[in-house]
Amino acid sequence: MKIKAIYPGTFDPITNGHTDIIKRATKLFEQVIVAVAANPTKAPAFSLEKRVELATTVLANINNVTVLGFDILLAKFAKQCDAQVIVRGLRAVSDFEYEFQMAGMNRTLIPDIETIFLTPANKYSYISSSLVREVAALGGPVDDFVSPIVRAALYQKMC
Ligand code: COA
Numbered sequence: 001m002k003i004k005a006i007y008p009g010t011f012d013p014i015t016n017g018h019t020d021i022i023k024r025a026t027k028l029f030e031q032v033i034v035a036v037a038a039n040p041t042k043a044p045a046f047s048l049e050k051r052v053e054l055a056t057t058v059l060a061n062i063n064n065v066t067v068l069g070f071d072i073l074l075a076k077f078a079k080q081c082d083a084q085v086i087v088r089g090l091r092a093v094s095d096f097e098y099e100f101q102m103a104g105m106n107r108t109l110i111p112d113i114e115t116i117f118l119t120p121a122n123k124y125s126y127i128s129s130s131l132v133r134e135v136a137a138l139g140g141p142v143d144d145f146v147s148p149i150v151r152a153a154l155y156q157k158m159c
Contacts, residue, residue, distance in 0.1 A: 005029040005116075006083035008074050011036050012044040013150045014055045015132055017124035021089040022065060024118050031064050033081050038071035045133055045157060058147045075109035086115045091125045133158060 005025055011018060011034070025032045034055055038048045046054070048069045056067045070077040078086055086106060088099055103115040119125075123144075132145045137158035142151050 002030040003028075003085055004031045004033065004081070004083050005085040005087050006033045006035050006078045006081055007087040008035040008037055008070075008078075010039045010042055010044055010129065011051050011055050012042070012046055012129045012133070013051060013146065013153060014058050015124070015127050015129055015146050015150075016144070017089070017091070017120045017127040018055075019058060019147075020120040020124050021087065021118050022059060023062065024120075025087045026062055026064050029064075029085065029087075031066065032087070033083060034059060034065055034067045035074070035077060035081070036067065036069045037074065038069065046153070050153070054150050054153055057149050073109075075106055075113075078106075078113055079110055084113060086113055088115060088117055090117045090119050091127075 007022060007025055009018065022032060022034060036048065036052050036055055044051065048071070052067055052069045059065045059067060088102070090096060090099060099117065106113065106115055127145050132142050133154065136142050136154035139159060142154060146154065
């Protein structure tokens with residue numbers, strides 16, 4: 001069975017931790033849609049267009065990945081994309097409670113779509129986009145956490 005998965009997030013910006021999850025997902029599913037949420041409640045540092053552009057560039061060499069921006073309810077967007085699976089990353093136990101709630105809500109909204117969780121490599125388990133932005137804003141090195149193009153965008157934006 002050919003399964004299409006959707007990996008939603010704010011990606012503000014995309015980190016190596018996100019890319020690690022995406023690569024794992026591409027081995028399991030026929031197609032992976034990386035869905036970049038407008039998510040105005042989170043007041044992202046980068047515009048939606050820039051976040052989509054960065055993710056598209058970073059993931060350009062992975063064949064079965066498509067990057068799309070969205071500004072509607074994730075449940076509706078996943079349905080519109082004909083996704084059968086929502087992929088989310090679990091970095092630590094602290095992620096679990098929020099993810100458990102989200103999975104439950106999405107199961108109620110879209111019962112025919114399953115949420116599955118993947119864990120990133122241990123070296124990425126403590127990364128978050130906001131932490132990377134903070135390190136960059138204070139002039140620290142972010143080479144281990146993001147690709148060179150994202151690093152350049154971060155320094156341009158933050159410093
Ligand atoms: N590696 C590194 N960081 C990771 C990660 C990984 N593998 N997995 C998650 N993160 C980090 C992110 O960088 C982010 O860090 P930050 O908060 O410091 O910036 C944090 O974990 C969680 O972000 P993310 O995974 O991008 O998801 P999110 O919580 O921002 O989710 C939605 C965005 C839209 C998917 C989620 O809020 C949702 O589904 N909401 C339901 C309501 C809805 O549909 N909203 C749509 C708005 S357009």
